[in-house]
Amino acid sequence: MRRCFGSWQNLGPTVVDWRCAVKLSDRGNAMPASPIRRLTPLADAAKAKGIKVFHLNIGQPDITTPPEMLEAVKAFSDPVLSYGPSAGLNETREAMAKYLRGIGVDVSANHVLVTQGGSEAILFAMAAICDPGDEIIVFEPFYTNYSGFACMLGVHLRAVQTKVEDGYHLPPVAQIEAKITPKTKAILWSSPGNPTGAVFTRQEVTALVELAKKHGLYAISDEAYREFCYDGHVATCVLDVAAELGCSDRAILIDSISKRFSACGARIGFLVTKNEELLAAILRFGQARLCPPTLEQYAATVGYSVIDKYVPPTIDEYRRRRDRVMEGLAKIPGATCAVPEGAFYVQPRLPVGDADAFAQWLLTDFQKDGKTVMVAPGNGFYATEGAGAEEVRIAYVLKEEDLQIAMDLLVEAIKQWNQR
Structure with a gap:
């Protein structure tokens, strides 16, 4: 037993056991909160007051999941819901x-x-190719979980900034190559992009894979939004480019059913590579977590059988939603925004000074007719200190009439914010 000072009761020195000295790991303390979910307690508090909150902060579509997928789960009749293979069901x-x-x-x-989920695929890929202190090149703004997983693994993200004025497309190759060091293990990107909506051209993807081949790196492409491309833009698969360049062993594809089939809660993703040594290593990580969820794999398998029927009208719906959001942003003087080419996000720069404080204020101090809107602060999608301070991410995942209300609220909120 030993003396521990400053007990939670503020009663002065108290004799307690050794457990009073237990603390979190440095990793636990350093783990960043997600900008997508960090303000949820404020949203919950607003709802408790009777305020309607329109969630533009999270990529949770309200489009109906294919009913065939739900029926596949209902049809499960085995008497025991047992473990499946660590690599996943063969049919999936x-x-x-x-x-x-x-x-x-x-x-x-x-x-x-x-x-x-695709997130586990990203985590496994990072864990299999990086040791603590190694580096991965990313393009900011980037999907916030890249930062969280890097923190968990002791990996450093080397960020290359893309700009809203350039539609968040890649800078010159020399600028990317300058970030490569002896500790660099991979180049990681998302296209169609979360949070930017940018769809990298085939030339851009080819340039990234060529860099990976030249420097002995892995090329990791997060393609969870592949189908959702607009205005003639087409997503390029990293596996296709790598095969063309003769370096398939360097390519890692990350994919998911979450957005494709509006099945975020199913938690089914995929990691695809032709690198057998890498597959074996990642499978060992998979064995440690036993297996992916069985029922959801049955649903995913059925989903791919109806993809040609389900996805085209979904693309059209998201295009209309994008246009509705862009109409709203056009009403905000001083806003800067690239028209999303794909996915269902937009990352505008707003005339609010501090977007993080603004996002909190929306939930704590603003409402109109009992309604407010929730957005994700843009700084959480950057690794560079101070970057994205005036940006927010908007997910256009609500039906058009709700998006119209939400964007009208955002326009009014910015007026009130700047008149305080």
């Missing part, structure tokens, strides 16, 4: 491989691992 892996072959990518089910 084959469904994903068949889908990729349908878009011109030469893969088999043996190249596919099923993960608990």
Whole structure:
């Protein structure tokens, strides 16, 4: 037993056991909160007061999941819900491989691992190729979980900034190459982009894969929004480019059913690579977490059988929603925004000074007719200190009439914020 000072009761010195000295790890203390979810307690408090909150902060679509997927879960009749293979059900892996072959990518089910969402695929990829202190090149603003997973693993993100004025497309290759050091292990990107909506051209993806090949790096492409491209833009698959350049062993594809089938809660993702050594290492990580969810894999397998029927009208719906959001942003004097080419996000720069404080104020001090809007502060999508301070991420995942109300609220809120 030893003396511990400053007990929670403020009663002065108290004799307690050794457990009073237990503290969090440096990793636990350093783990960043997600900008997408960090303000949820404020939103919950607003709702408790009877305020309607329109959630533009999170990529949770309100489009109906394919009913065939839900029926597949209901039809499960085995008497025991048992463990599945750590790599995923064979039929689910084959469904994903068949889908990729349908878009011109030469893969088999043996190249596919099923993960608990695309996020786990990213985590496993980072863990398999990096040691603590290693580096991965990313393009900011980037999907915020890249930062969280890097923190968990002791990996450093080397950020290359893209600009709203350039539509968040890549800077010159020399600027990217200048970030490569002896500790660099991979280049990681998202296209169609979260949070930017940018769709990298085939030339851009080719340049990234060529850099990876030249410097002995992995090329990791997060393609969870592949179908959602607008105005003639087309997503490029990293596996296709790598095969063309003769470096398939350097390419890692991250994918997911979450957005494609509006099935975020199913937590089914995929990691696809032709690098057998890498697949074996990642499978060992998969064995440690046992297996991906079984029922959801049955749903995913069925989902890919109805993709040609389900996805085209979904793309049209998101295009209309994008246009509605852009109409709203056009009403904000001083706002700077690139028209999203894909995905269902937009990352505008708003005339608010401090977007983080503004996002909090929306939930604590602003409401109109009992309604307010929630956005994700843009600084959480950057690794560079101070970057994104005037930006927010907006997810246009609500039906058009709700988006109209939400954008009208945002326009009014900015007026009131700047008149305080």
